[in-house]
Every structure is written in C-alpha cells, then in structure tokens.
Amino acid sequence: MEFYSILKNDLNSAIRETLLKEHVSLDIQLNETKKEFEGHTTFVVFPLVKQVGKAPEVIGETIGKWLMENSTVVASYNVVKGFLNISLKDSFWIEAFAKIQEETYFSQRKSTGEKVLVEYSSPNTNKPLHLGHIRNILLGWSVSKILQFEGNEVITTQVINDRGIAICKSMLAWKKWGNGATPASSGIKGDHFVGDYYVKFEQEFVKEYQVFAESEAGAKLFESQKKENQEQSEFFKAFKNKYFNEISPLGAEARQMLLDWEAGDENTIQLWKQMNGWVYDGFDKTYETLGVSFDSVYYESDTYLLGKKVVDEGLTKNVFYREPDSSVWINLEDAGMDKKIVLRSDGTSVYITQDIGTAKKRYEDFGAKKMIYTVADEQDYHFKVLFEIAKRLEEPYAEGLFHLSYGMVDLPTGRMKSREGTVVEAKENAGERGELAHMSHEEQEDIFSKIGLGAIKFFIIKVQPQKRMIFDPKESVDMQGATGPYIQNAFVRIQSLFRKSETEQQTKVLSFPETLNEGEKTLIQLLMTFPEVVAAAAKQYEPSGVANYAYALAKEFHKYYHETRILGAESETLKTFRLQLSKEVALALKTSLYLLGINMPDRM
RNA sequence: GGCUCCGUAGCUCAGCUGGAUAGAGCAACUGCCUUCUAAGCAGUAGGUCUCUGGUUCGAAUCCAGACGGAGUCACCA
Structure with missing residues (x-):
C-alpha cells in the first residue's frame, strides 16, 4: 500500500x-x-x-x-x-489509519506460490549446543517466519552431523571411562553428557601425546623430522594430527571404531544409536525451550554417500576433471576461487560432495528452488564454492541458494571454546523471577519464561548477522531500555487498557476525531512502515530490522502512553479512537516479535 | 601472502539504495509513581563515525589505498 x-x-x-x-x-x-x-x-x-x-x-x-x-x-x-x-493534514493520517484497520495489515500475505527451504541449527552430535547455535537457531527460525509471513511456503530443516571420527571419540571415551553412566543416572542433559566424553577423549589423547613427545621415540622423531630451527613444542603442535592417525593407540582405536561403524558392526551401531539418542534428547529440550521446530531432518549417516552420482554426471559434462591418481576436482580459478577436490583418490566423498548431493536430494524431496543455509561465517568460502558448483552443474535451484552467514558469538572474556567446555546455554539464563502476586505458579512460570527468553532472544537477534557479537550474560537478561521485555511491556500495557475498558470486542472505530495529536500521527506513520520493514527483512534474509522496528514502535508508544490519557480521554470518540490505535500498535508489536520468534505475555 | 567480513559515545548496538546539527540503550548524574502496569517517562553529560585520498551541491554511507581485528584458503567437517 x-x-x-x-x-x-x-x-x-x-x-x-x-x-x-x-x-x-x-x-x-x-x-x-x-x-x-x-x-x-x-x-x-x-x-x-x-x-x-x-x-x-x-x-x-x-x-x-x-x-x-x-x-x-x-x-x-x-x-x-x-x-x-x-x-x-489530520485527514491524511485518519484515512491512513482507517486503511491500516481495514486491511489485514498484520496478517500473513497472500501466497506467492514459492517454496523456500530454510536450514538452521545443523549440529554435531559430539558437542552440546552452545551460544553460537543459539544465534543460528534464532536467526534461522526468524527468517523462516518472515519468509512465511511474506507468503512463501517454508520448509524448515537441518542436517545433523551424526557420524564420523568425532562421535567415535565420544563413544570410545564412554566405553573406556564411562562405567555405564547415562544422562539419567548422572542427571546431565544428554548432549552435554556425550559432549563431556568428547572432551574426556581429547584430554586423554593430549596426555598420551605428551608422554609420547617426552619419550625416546618422540625425541628421535623430532630430531629426524624437524624443520630447521623448529622448536620442539612447535613441531609437536604441527605433528598432532599425524600422530593421531599414525602412531596413537587411542587414535587407532577411534579409527577402528569408525571402520566398524562403516562396516555396520552390530555392537558399534548399537552404541552409536544409544549415544546419539541421548544427544537428541538434549537437543530436543533446547529446541522446546526456544520454541522452534523442524519440518524435516536429514542425518549425515544417510546422506554422507550422496553426491557421488552428481560427480559422475559432472565428469561427463566436463564440469569436473580427474587427476591421474583418480581424485576428482573442479577448477574455479576463473571465478576467483581455487581448485577444489570433490572425490578423494580412494573414491570417497569429501564434505562438499555431500553438500552437493544433499542439495540435490532436498530439491527432489521438496522442489524448493530457494534454499537458505544458516551457517556461521567461518564457512563463507565453502558456500561460495558450493553455490558456484551448483551453477556449473546447471542445477535448477542454483540461483536460489543463499548462505545466511553470521559472525561468531564471543563472551566478554573472549572467544568461546566449546571444545574446552566453556559453553553457556541461553536456557540457563532464562528463568529470572520477578513479582506477580495472586497468579498460579504455572501462570507465573509461563510469564517468566516469555520474559526471560524474550530478553535473550531480542538481545541476540537485534544485531546484524554478519557482525561478530559479544554476548554478556548479565546484559542479555536486562529488561530496561532496548530489550525484549521493554517491547513486551508496551504490549502488556495495551492489554491492560483493554481489560479495563471492556471494549475488546469492538474492532473498528465508528467515528474518527477531527484532530490528532503529534504522538498519534507519529504512531500511525510508524505503523505504515511495517510492511516495508518486513518485506526488506524477507528480501535480505535479515531479521534485525524487524527488531529495531519493534523497539522504535514500543518506544513511541511508551511515550504516547505517558503523555496522552487514553481511557480518560476528553470525549468518547477520542477514547475509542485511542484504544483502537493502541490495538493496532499492539498487533504490530506482537506480529513483529512473532517474526523474531518471541512470544508476548498478556501481563507482566 | 590471496580472498571475505568487521571497525560509529567508556560499553553494547542502530543509522549504510548518499541528504540537515551522527542516534538509541547500558553505565554516571537530575527530576517524575494518591492519576490507564515506573520492566515506564523527561532531562544532563558523553563523538576526529580507525586513518588518508577520490567521486559529489552534499559522504558514517559510494570508490581506492593504509591501519587494526576476525575468518578462510586441507584427499578435516
């Protein structure tokens, strides 16, 4: 409009x-x-x-x-x-407001007939969800809601990295040092429980490596293979990977486990299923807390072999070429990128091969020509390559691929290192208690949860994705100023007005006042911009603008509320109008926060 | 080293399809609750928009370069 x-x-x-x-x-x-x-x-x-x-x-x-x-x-x-x-003129504003009221201004747009697939979260099963995942999940969810609001058919999905050497490390550590413990027996959330064994493995491995480095064999190795002027510590840092693959007994056991898994060994598969099951229980709890869900889930154990067929087709199309050692590559140098391997010399897939295959499979499964990947910016280059390959393979969805990239989340003390266990879970911050008398315990819990989560979600999602952000746990649960609860509070105040006025049923103003005050005009002007704000967010796959909008509107309303008597307006016409204006504001606020994945309480 | 992203108040962030004297919040200081929810409102103070050039009537915004920070460039995922 x-x-x-x-x-x-x-x-x-x-x-x-x-x-x-x-x-x-x-x-x-x-x-x-x-x-x-x-x-x-x-x-x-x-x-x-x-x-x-x-x-x-x-x-x-x-x-x-x-x-x-x-x-x-x-x-x-x-x-x-x-x-x-x-x-x-006042008449301009009144007419504008009438239009806003008439039309379904804050409801989902007409269908565009377009399907969009939004991937987000996509965790590994050897690590618990941490703050980076939270940012990922909030972004992906919000973008999916925004695209849906704009009339697209959205399918949310994730691909879970449930296989590989990493999960084998957790499995091995549990087998060796777990003494049959379970999340239930230890009272630890499943994903953390398994993650702890991954950390345990790393610790034991480092110990083993240290012993080796100080041994005679280690000294010999250093003397024979060191580069000129290379310090001993430097040498062993660089050699760690090789040690794991060629010398380490622990490494050998882990690698054997992977081989057993690939061979379908019953015991290994059973252990794998059990431990991943624990992890999924933990993930589900977090998803439930955050209020997000998935329409479909892909598991890498199902998809890791995909992509080879595509490589064959690409070879016949001369998109790929084969080296004498029979590894397969693509040369992207003319597009400003490097050569990229897509099949190892032993014929197995690499990461990007799986992604090529998975993209194709998703297209076959859902027919979405647009696919959004919510993945941290450390994989910017990977997706640039992936998308270029899709183009060269002339996939029908190649033009609709988008990497929703976001910066790392730092704690005030520095970068998080999930591997070392300094993870913070948003959930743990979300239970701040206030005072709400004469309500049942359940009702109170519901409100606290909405407010606590609202604070954290807003804190994270108001920042532009491409920017690295600092997550201060203290600041994230602040409820004053530019925060989720500040916006919720504006909404709650309006609900309170309606509880008192008992005119909730009334949906339209029957007669408008002749003049408006500046606060009213400003509010109407802000309401008018809602569609463009959301449309821009959808176009750029970027929710932070919606967050800023909601804040600006809430701020303007708080000011209006303070300056203008609504229930005590000078005339009945004015009172009705002001209530209806407030109602539209409430709707705009609620819709905006809904698009960010934040719920509104009715009281607080 | 090549490429990509970031650099705005003490701190956290807006503003970036070029427009006026660069805005919020937090922290600090001052007022406002017998009046629709004070998780609120009003005010004070805080700036070489990293720097240097260029384009333009006009640059935080666009271009080039420098500096600082991060990421990435594996037969890892």
Whole structure:
C-alpha cells in the first residue's frame, strides 16, 4: 500500500507546472523529517537545482506554495536550506489509519506460490549446543517466519552431523571411562553428557601425546623430522594430527571404531544409536525451550554417500576433471576461487560432495528452488564454492541458494571454546523471577519464561548477522531500555487498557476525531512502515530490522502512553479512537516479535 | 601472502539504495509513581563515525589505498 502516492503525484505536478515545463516524471523520494524540524515528511530539492537553475530555497518555496494551493493532503510546509518539510493534514493520517484497520495489515500475505527451504541449527552430535547455535537457531527460525509471513511456503530443516571420527571419540571415551553412566543416572542433559566424553577423549589423547613427545621415540622423531630451527613444542603442535592417525593407540582405536561403524558392526551401531539418542534428547529440550521446530531432518549417516552420482554426471559434462591418481576436482580459478577436490583418490566423498548431493536430494524431496543455509561465517568460502558448483552443474535451484552467514558469538572474556567446555546455554539464563502476586505458579512460570527468553532472544537477534557479537550474560537478561521485555511491556500495557475498558470486542472505530495529536500521527506513520520493514527483512534474509522496528514502535508508544490519557480521554470518540490505535500498535508489536520468534505475555 | 567480513559515545548496538546539527540503550548524574502496569517517562553529560585520498551541491554511507581485528584458503567437517 502506498500511502504517499497522492503526495508524490502532487510533487510531480508541482515541479512540472512551476519549474520544469518538459514532461519529466520524477521518481519522488521522500524522507522522514528529522525530529528537530517541523513536518512529517521531507522532500530534498537539491537534485533539482542543476536542472532548474534556481537556488534551493526558491525551488522549495515554489513547490511548497503550489502544494498549499493544490494539494489535498498538505497542511503546511517550511523550507530549510534545500529541504522542503511537509506537514500532512489530520485527514491524511485518519484515512491512513482507517486503511491500516481495514486491511489485514498484520496478517500473513497472500501466497506467492514459492517454496523456500530454510536450514538452521545443523549440529554435531559430539558437542552440546552452545551460544553460537543459539544465534543460528534464532536467526534461522526468524527468517523462516518472515519468509512465511511474506507468503512463501517454508520448509524448515537441518542436517545433523551424526557420524564420523568425532562421535567415535565420544563413544570410545564412554566405553573406556564411562562405567555405564547415562544422562539419567548422572542427571546431565544428554548432549552435554556425550559432549563431556568428547572432551574426556581429547584430554586423554593430549596426555598420551605428551608422554609420547617426552619419550625416546618422540625425541628421535623430532630430531629426524624437524624443520630447521623448529622448536620442539612447535613441531609437536604441527605433528598432532599425524600422530593421531599414525602412531596413537587411542587414535587407532577411534579409527577402528569408525571402520566398524562403516562396516555396520552390530555392537558399534548399537552404541552409536544409544549415544546419539541421548544427544537428541538434549537437543530436543533446547529446541522446546526456544520454541522452534523442524519440518524435516536429514542425518549425515544417510546422506554422507550422496553426491557421488552428481560427480559422475559432472565428469561427463566436463564440469569436473580427474587427476591421474583418480581424485576428482573442479577448477574455479576463473571465478576467483581455487581448485577444489570433490572425490578423494580412494573414491570417497569429501564434505562438499555431500553438500552437493544433499542439495540435490532436498530439491527432489521438496522442489524448493530457494534454499537458505544458516551457517556461521567461518564457512563463507565453502558456500561460495558450493553455490558456484551448483551453477556449473546447471542445477535448477542454483540461483536460489543463499548462505545466511553470521559472525561468531564471543563472551566478554573472549572467544568461546566449546571444545574446552566453556559453553553457556541461553536456557540457563532464562528463568529470572520477578513479582506477580495472586497468579498460579504455572501462570507465573509461563510469564517468566516469555520474559526471560524474550530478553535473550531480542538481545541476540537485534544485531546484524554478519557482525561478530559479544554476548554478556548479565546484559542479555536486562529488561530496561532496548530489550525484549521493554517491547513486551508496551504490549502488556495495551492489554491492560483493554481489560479495563471492556471494549475488546469492538474492532473498528465508528467515528474518527477531527484532530490528532503529534504522538498519534507519529504512531500511525510508524505503523505504515511495517510492511516495508518486513518485506526488506524477507528480501535480505535479515531479521534485525524487524527488531529495531519493534523497539522504535514500543518506544513511541511508551511515550504516547505517558503523555496522552487514553481511557480518560476528553470525549468518547477520542477514547475509542485511542484504544483502537493502541490495538493496532499492539498487533504490530506482537506480529513483529512473532517474526523474531518471541512470544508476548498478556501481563507482566 | 590471496580472498571475505568487521571497525560509529567508556560499553553494547542502530543509522549504510548518499541528504540537515551522527542516534538509541547500558553505565554516571537530575527530576517524575494518591492519576490507564515506573520492566515506564523527561532531562544532563558523553563523538576526529580507525586513518588518508577520490567521486559529489552534499559522504558514517559510494570508490581506492593504509591501519587494526576476525575468518578462510586441507584427499578435516
């Protein structure tokens, strides 16, 4: 809906009739008038100066005068330098508000008929979910909601990395040192429980490696293989991987386990299923707490062999080429990237091969030509390569692939190292208690959960994804200022008004007042921008704008609430109007937060 | 080293399809609850928008370079 089309037409006419006689049709750009100046919307005349050949002030005055005489929507104007500030008539705002009320302004848009697949979370089963995952999950979920709101058919999914050497390390450590413990017996959340054994393995491995490095064999190895001037510690740091694969007894056991797994060994598979089951229980708890879900799930144990067929096809199309050692590559140098291997010399897949195969499978499963991957920015290059390969394979979905990349989450003390166990779970911060008398325990819990989660979610999602962010656990549960609870509070205040006024059933204003105060105009102006804010968020796959919008609207409402009597308005007409305006504000706030994955309490 | 991302108030962040004197919140300080929920409102103070050039009537915003930080460039995932 274009609220300003009349004004833009008028501006065009004004320019044509008074300044430029030629039949030019300009794309009129309007800016919001800065608070320190009078007016609602501003037309910048500088771009006309050259064409017209008059001073900016003169142009502004000329247009302003014409508007006063001819425009049905302009109430007054003032010119400051090259800025034509326009105040719009109360009738303009009232009509705009009527339109907002009439239309389903805050409900889901008509179907676009487009399917979009949104992947997010996609954890490994050897590590518990940590803050980075939380950011991932909130982003992915929010983007899925925004795309859905814009009328797309959204399918949420994740691919769980449930196999490989890492999970074998956890399994081995549990077998060796677990003494049959379970999450239930130890009271530890499943994903943390298994993650602890991964850490245990690493610790034991490091010990073993240290002993080796200090042994005679280690000394010999260092002497025979060191590079010139290489320190001993440096050498062993670099040699660690090789040690794991070639010398370590622990490494050998873990690798044997992987081989057993690949061979389908019954005991190994059973252990694997059991431990992954624990992990999934833990994941599910977190998903439930965060209020997110998935329409489909892929497991890497099912998909890790995919992609080989695609490689064969790519070979016949000459997209890929085979080296003499029979490894398969793609050369992306002409696109500014490197050569990339897609099949090892032993014929097995690498990571990107799986992704090529999985993308194809997803397309076959769902037919979505758009696929969003919510993955941290350390994989930027990987996705650049993946998408380029899809293009060269001429996949029908190649143009619709998007990497929703986001920066790492740091703690104030520095980068998190989940592997070393310094993980923080948002959930643990989400139970802050306040005072809500005369409510049942359950009701209170529900409200606290909405507020606590609202605080943390808003804290994370208001930051632009591409920026690395610092997560201060203390600050994240703040409830004053630019926070989730601040927005929730604006909504709650409105609910309270309706509880008192008992006019909830009434959906429309029967008669409008003749004049509005500035606060009302500003609120209407903000409401008007809701669709473009959401549309922009959908287009860029970027929710932070919605968060900023919700905050701006809540702030404006808090101010209005403070300055203007709503229930105690001077007339019944005014009271009804103000209540209805508040109602639309509440709807805008609730919808905005819904799009961010945040729930609204009715009281707090 | 090549490529990518980031650099705005003490701290956390907006603003970036070029527009006016660069905005919020937190922290600090001052007021406002017998009045619709004070998780609120109003105010004070805080800036070389990393730097240097360029384009432009106009640059935090676009371009180039430098500096600082991060990531990545595996027959790892």
